């Protein structure tokens with residue numbers, strides 16, 4: 001069943017500023033229990049205007065995977081990741097007021113939104129009936145897309161630049177990473193030396209081995225061949241910290257990017273687009289599972 005959820009305006013704006021993540025987080029377990037891969041998560045925000053709050057549809061995310069966040073994650077435990085090709089961010093700039101549409105929805109509970117305060121009414125995510133979903137799709141057909149959601153550097157290219165030299169990073173950020181805020185761009189431009197230090201830390205922690213399969217190029221071939229990977233992509237708002245990085249062999253690194261695999265911080269495993277899951281076999285720096293039980 002498709003789901004309708006409220007995305008706080010400031011958090012939605014931050015997502016665009018840091019690099020459209022095409023994922024959504026919540027403290028509500030319904031984000032995992034009430035939606036399945038292939039179904040759509042519709043996101044509505046309340047945009048502040050001079051006339052008061054205007055409710056608009058800002059995204060339609062087709063769910064590709066569900067994962068759980070690290071224990072201290074500020075936006076909640078549950079996360080869904082979208083299939084980027086089949087998902088959309090809509091422009092909030094000149095979006096039509098969605099209130100009339102939202103008041104027409106029945107929801108599976110058969111409890112339409114009665115109040116003027118739609119944000120309040122959507123505090124609990126609501127499951128859409130098939131007819132509601134059709135109404136939403138018809139509404140969205142003519143909405144202008146948000147260009148910033150796609151003005152994002154390719155993560156693999158960016159990571160390779162972080163592996164080579166700082167001028168390459170500058171080149172990519174300046175040319176392709178234009179959808180994010182200037183602050184975020186500046187932060188990425190300053191990240192090079194620290195990133196270099198983290199890469200070395202990872203190699204030291206794991207003796208150059210792949211954290212997913214234990215492949216040890218140093219032992220077998222006498223060379224360093226594993227790469228540092230940003231678990232939540234830097235280009236899509238991922239944090240520039242060691243806890244968001246992992247050391248991977250070239251095979252695993254390639255396939256994780258090719259299959260847009262996403263990481264479950266609670267189970268410490270990767271979820272691939274075909275549903276396959278692979279656990280981390282070497283871990284000395286990611287929060288252990290027992291961090292969640294306290």
Ligand SMILES: [Zn+2]
Nearest residue numbers: 210213249252
């Ligand atoms: Zn590997």
Ligand SMILES: [Zn+2]
Nearest residue numbers: 159228229230
């Ligand atoms: Zn990577």
